[in-house]
Every structure is written in structure tokens, then in C-alpha cells.
Amino acid sequence: MGKDSSTLLGILAGTAIGATLGILFAPDKGSKTRQRIADEAQSAKERMHESAVQMRDKVADTVSSKKETLDEQVEAIVSDMSHKTEDVITTLEKKLADLKAKNKKYQKS
Known part of the structure; x- marks a missing residue:
């Protein structure tokens, strides 16, 4: 995403610089040139805003x-752990039953 934004920023900056230089070197009155620069700056601002909104939406998605x-x-891990916990409990219950049986055998002796 950083590479995309850098590329986009470079393209926008290059376009703005190129348009500004083209306007400055065009033979026209100063007032018209300033107005064209202002219009171009506003247009660049709007394009950058649209790009920022698109990038924000892409990041959100x-x-x-x-x-x-x-x-x-996480749900899969919890489910897996639940099954493993059941297996451990079953094994411990079997061991406990075996120990109780052995304990009864020793108590009779």
C-alpha cells in the first residue's frame, strides 16, 4: 500500500508541476495566468482528495x-482447543478410574 500511495503522489505532483510550468510559459496576461494556476491548483486539490478517500476506503475494506x-x-483455535480439552479430561477420568480401582485393591489387602 505504501508503494501505491508513493506512486500516486508522484504522478499527482508531476502532473501539477507540469501543468503549472505549462501555464507559466504560455504567452498570456498575468491575471489570466494566475487564474489558470488557481483553477489548476483547485483541480489538483480535488483529485488528491478523491485519491485520499479511495485509499481510506481501500484500507477500511x-x-x-x-x-x-x-x-x-480465533474461532477455529477455540474450537480445536475445546476438543483437545475434552480429550484430556476423558484421559484423566480414565486414569482416575484406574487409580480408584487400584486403591480399592490395596484397601482390601
């Missing part, structure tokens, strides 16, 4: 999808 993926992974 990416974060949202990553969050959903993380939630699914």
Missing part, C-alpha cells in the same frame, strides 16, 4: 476483511 479472517481463525 482491507482491515475489515483481515478482522473477519482473524475472527474465523
Whole structure:
């Protein structure tokens, strides 16, 4: 995402510089030149705003999808741990039953 934003910023800056230089070197009255520069600056500002909004939306979508993926992974881990916990409890219950049986055998002696 950093590479995309750097590229976009470079393109916008190059366009703005090129347009400004083209206007400055064009044979026209000073007032018209200043107005054209102001218009071009406003247009560049609007394009940058649109790009910023698009990037914000893209980041929000990416974060949202990553969050959903993380939630699914956490749910899978919890489910897996629950099954493993059940296996451990079952094993411990069997061991406890064996120990109780051995204990009864020793108590009779």
C-alpha cells in the first residue's frame, strides 16, 4: 500500500508541476495566468482528495476483511482447543478410574 500511495503522489505532483510550468510559459496576461494556476491548483486539490478517500476506503475494506479472517481463525483455535480439552479430561477420568480401582485393591489387602 505504501508503494501505491508513493506512486500516486508522484504522478499527482508531476502532473501539477507540469501543468503549472505549462501555464507559466504560455504567452498570456498575468491575471489570466494566475487564474489558470488557481483553477489548476483547485483541480489538483480535488483529485488528491478523491485519491485520499479511495485509499481510506481501500484500507477500511482491507482491515475489515483481515478482522473477519482473524475472527474465523480465533474461532477455529477455540474450537480445536475445546476438543483437545475434552480429550484430556476423558484421559484423566480414565486414569482416575484406574487409580480408584487400584486403591480399592490395596484397601482390601
